[in-house]
Amino acid sequence: MLYEDRVDALVSPKGALEMLSQEEIARMSEDSGDLHELFRRCALAILNCGSDSDDPAEVMSIFKDFEVRIIQQERGVKLELTNAPSSAFVDGKMISSVREMLFSVLRDIIFTYHEYNVARGLNDASSDKITNVVFELLRNANVFRRIQDPDMVVCWGGHSIARHEYDYTKYVGHELGLRELNICTGCGPGAMKGPMKGAAIAHAKQRIKNGIYLGLTEPGIIAAESPNPIVNQLVIMPDIEKRLEAFVRTGHGIVVFPGGAGTAEEILYILGILLHPKNEGIPFPLVLTGPKESAAYFEQINEFIGAVLGEKAQSLYQIVIDDGVEVARIMKAGMEEVRLYRKAHQDAFYYNWKLHIPDEFQRTFEPDHENVAGLNLFFGQETHLLAADLRRAFSAIVAGNVKPQGVASIKEHGPFEIHGDKRLMKKLDALLEAFVKQQRMKLPGTAYVPCYKVITD
Numbered sequence: 297m298l299y300e301d302r303v304d305a306l307v308s309p310k311g312a313l314e315m316l317s318q319e320e321i322a323r324m325s326e327d328s329g330d331l332h333e334l335f336r337r338c339a340l341a342i343l344n345c346g347s348d349s350d351d352p353a354e355v356m357s358i359f360k361d362f363e364v365r366i367i368q369q370e371r372g373v374k375l376e377l378t379n380a381p382s383s384a385f386v387d388g389k390m391i392s393s394v395r396e397m398l399f400s401v402l403r404d405i406i407f408t409y410h411e412y413n414v415a416r417g418l419n420d421a422s423s424d425k426i427t428n429v430v431f432e433l434l435r436n437a438n439v440f441r442r443i444q445d446p447d448m449v450v451c452w453g454g455h456s457i458a459r460h461e462y463d464y465t466k467y468v469g470h471e472l473g474l475r476e477l478n479i480c481t482g483c484g485p486g487a488m489k490g491p492m493k494g495a496a497i498a499h500a501k502q503r504i505k506n507g508i509y510l511g512l513t514e515p516g517i518i519a520a521e522s523p524n525p526i527v528n529q530l531v532i533m534p535d536i537e538k539r540l541e542a543f544v545r546t547g548h549g550i551v552v553f554p555g556g557a558g559t560a561e562e563i564l565y566i567l568g569i570l571l572h573p574k575n576e577g578i579p580f581p582l583v584l585t586g587p588k589e590s591a592a593y594f595e596q597i598n599e600f601i602g603a604v605l606g607e608k609a610q611s612l613y614q615i616v617i618d619d620g621v622e623v624a625r626i627m628k629a630g631m632e633e634v635r636l637y638r639k640a641h642q643d644a645f646y647y648n649w650k651l652h653i654p655d656e657f658q659r660t661f662e663p664d665h666e667n668v669a670g671l672n673l674f675f676g677q678e679t680h681l682l683a684a685d686l687r688r689a690f691s692a693i694v695a696g697n698v699k700p701q702g703v704a705s706i707k708e709h710g711p712f713e714i715h716g717d718k719r720l721m722k723k724l725d726a727l728l729e730a731f732v733k734q735q736r737m738k739l740p741g742t743a744y745v746p747c748y749k750v751i752t753d
Contacts, residue, residue, distance in 0.1 A: 301382035306367070307375045307390055309399045331409060334515055337700075338401045338532065339364045341519040343377070343384040345394060355519060356700075366402070375402070393525045400437070404532035405515065408433055419660070426658045430533070430541045431647055437531045439510065439546065440646040446634045448508070449627050450480045450547035452562045453487025454555025455521050456736055464587040464620065465490030465553050471624035472551075473498025473507070477631070480547055482539075483511020483530060484521025487553040492526040510546070514539045520698035535660050536691055540565050545648045549581035549630045551623060552613075554590045556736035557697065560727070561690035563597065565657060567605060568683030570612050574652035579637050581630025582613040585623050593734065600727050604686065604720055605679055656684035663692035663702055665709050668748075673716025673724075689714055689724070696747025697737055706747045714750045725750040 340362050344355060359381065367374040375398065384394045418426060434440065449472055453465060469479060469491030479495045481488035492509045499507035511527035514536055523530055533539040543550075544566060552563060563584075570580060584594050594615050602610050616623050635645070643650045661667065671685045692712050695702030706712070714724070728750065731737055738744045 302361075302379040303377070303382050303385050303388070305377045305380060305385070305390060307377060307395060307398065309373065309395075331406065335401065335405045336362070336364055338405055338515055338518050339375075339377075339398060340381075341522045342394060342397045342401055343381045345384065345397075345522050345525050373402075375399075391525065393527070397523055397527065397530045400530040401532060404433070404437065408436060408534070423653065423655050423658055426538070427541065427545070427649075427653065430538050430545060433533060433538070434531060434542060434546065434647070437529065439529060439531060441508075443645050446548035446631045446638070446645050447477050448480055448510070448546060448548050449477050449491075450543050450550045451487065451491040451553065452482070452543075452550060452555065452559055453553030454559050454736055455484045455486040455488065456556060456738055457486045457554055458589075460587050460589055461554050462486060462490050464585075464590075464618075466494035468551065468553075468585065468620040468623050469494025470498045471620045472627060473504075474502060475624050475628045476502060476504060477624070477627060478508035478510070480508075480510040480512065480543065482517075482521065482558075483513050483523040483527045484517075485524055487555060487559075488521070489524040489526065490553075491551070492524065496526055512539050512542050512546075516695065516699040516701065519700070536561075536694075537658055537660055541653055541658065544569065544580075544651060544653070546646070547648075548634045548645075549627050550583070551627065552582070552584045554586045554593050554736070556731045557690045557693040557728070560597070560731075561687050561694060563601075564683050564687040564690065567601065567609050567612055568657060568680045568687060569651065569653055571605070571609060571680040571683060572652055572654055578651060579630065579633040580651075581627055581633070583616055583623050583626055584613055585616045585620075586618075588618040591617050593730075596727060596730055600723055603723050605683055609679065609683075654680060654684070656681060657687070661688045661691060663688075663695040663699075663712070664705060665712060668692045668712040669715060671714065671716070673714070673720055675717055675720065686724075693728070693748050702747070711747050711749045714748055716751075718752060721750050721752045725752055 337356065340355065340359055359379065361379045363378040365376040367376050384390055418429065465487045472479065472491065473495030479492050481491060496507065496509065508529060509526050510529045511523050512531050512533060513521065513523065514533050518532065531542065533542055540562065550566060552559065566582060569575060584597065586594060594617070598610060598615060614626060638645055641650055668689065671689055673685055673689065696706045696712055732744055732746065
């Protein structure tokens with residue numbers, strides 16, 4: 297990417313916000329301050345698709361002169377861009393996928409903040425209220441479809457993966473696409489891009505013209521994991537907790553590829569939910585998979601889960617190594633189980649209302665030093681509660697690695713200190729050390745300084 301190249305442009309909507317009332321436009325245009333800066337950072341991430349950096353501070357520094365302004369017109373809204381990355385344009389014209397996602401950012405960052413006052417209005421909300429807000433945010437983004445059969449496979453995995461692991465994610469995505477399944481990921485690079493790319497080719501072979509490549513992100517992560525251009529539906533949820541809930545409510549099954557702290561957070565999230573007694577018997581196909589070179593990685597993950605959450609947690613997933621066809625067949629068969637269960641219980645195909653998500657998995661966790669130090673990482677409590685706090689620990693590491701607020705906090709106060717049962721801490725420290733050695737915390741070639749300290753004494 298030629299970082300020195302800049303483009304000024306006036307951009308009209310495509311794919312989102314093409315029909316807004318004058319009142320809605322006026323409300324969006326009145327915002328400034330922190331909300332405008334949030335929109336600016338997210339817009340830059342969209343325009344910077346294809347960047348090989350996962351350092352938001354570096355990107356913001358390089359494009360410190362970038363600005364975006366909402367232009368209010370009688371027929372709608374336009375965006376005025378100043379000093380935008382040239383990689384978002386071809387011969388002076390913005391790439392269509394970038395333009396779609398840019399206005400998705402405007403819709404989600406500004407409109408939904410007005411509509412639901414998410415940042416201030418949900419701290420004391422009930423669990424049902426949070427679930428309904430997640431539904432409404434997804435509905436506002438036109439995510440839901442009237443479908444006859446469940447078909448959405450969520451693919452999790454890291455942005456920092458080896459080339460052979462990336463190729464494997466494409467292979468699995470291709471097999472899923474051949475079976476007419478759609479893909480949802482965190483929308484970034486690596487294991488979030490590969491399955492979409494493979495599925496897109498398979499959909500073309502099957503003459504599927506309306507394939508869905510749904511990307512779910514959140515403001516704190518988008519600059520470090522800019523959406524890949526295959527995404528044709530982008531939704532920016534207000535925080536990581538609502539993003540994770542959106543994954544499991546819209547997805548019908550999950551495939552997990554190799555990753556780092558963020559992937560471990562996702563695994564602990566879904567296992568913690570499925571371990572809750574109220575979710576006993578709800579079908580939710582879950583497969584952990586990678587190429588043969590990644591077998592040791594999944595052995596480490598499986599051993600950690602068994603040691604801290606037990607055999608029941610291990611029984612909730614399958615591990616499939618180097619067999620994309622088998623992964624796709626498991627997912628396809630799982631879709632039928634989900635279909636039969638949803639029909640029998642009169643639950644919607646497009647949103648998993650019956651899945652119980654405990655309050656501990658819905659409350660926004662602020663990853664500061666005090667909160668991290670206070671996590672209850674001890675045995676002797678209900679397993680899903682331990683999973684919830686382990687999820688928070690990994691979430692804090694993700695924040696310290698890539699999220700602007702977390703990075704700033706580490707710079708000012710030093711690494712997070714993670715305390716808990718000594719046996720558990722040793723297991724956690726060993727797993728994290730393996731992630732570091734395998735270069736799963738940052739992109740390969742990037743020096744990694746841990747943002748955490750596991751207290752094992």
